[in-house]
Amino acid sequence: GDSVTQMEGPVTLSEEAFLTINCTYTATGYPSLFWYVQYPGEGLQLLLKATKADDKGSNKGFEATYRKETTSFHLEKGSVQVSDSAVYFCALTSASKIIFGSGTRLSIRP
């Protein structure tokens, strides 16, 4: 079945460092792809999305490009802040369901 694989954490970076969190997917159709963020004690909230190949989603300085040829949707940010510390989930739509990766915990040191 359809699935999402993302890099394991935790990931610890210094403030202003460059961030990449890898995400690859397996899908039989043409899914939409998402990144969600979960701050401590809260539910998940949408960070960005892309609905077709070569689309780039962006929000709050984060970007991800839908790469059909490599079945990837890697999350990037050029300069992270302490406030970016959270758990990040890659996800895809599969028929009537939304399938999530296992999450990557990101911690940013001041």
Added chain:
Amino acid sequence: NAGVTQTPKFRILKIGQSMTLQCAQDMNHNYMYWYRQDPGMGLKLIYYSVGAGITDKGEVPNGYNVSRSTTEDFPLRLELAAPSQTSVYFCASSYEGSLGANTEAFFGQGTRLTVV
């Protein structure tokens, strides 16, 4: 606009007790979902619904039941609570996009359940 509302926020159950986790959305979304998130883990789909009167199992449905009598409400029922059901439960909803695929999900704040 309240979005997705879950109640209660916290609950402690004894083994064998039953309870219902409530979930309501006011966005007229046709799709609704229940996930559980164990400590340090990702989300696992318990049940989902594509519309009123229609429900289907996710990857971890055992020990749970759901109903969808209205578009707005999607309660999750635990009949005989077990320690393995200690988790944080999230309800979510989404709507069907223009190509028939569902779009992004909106999440509730979660219910933290402990079974002792």
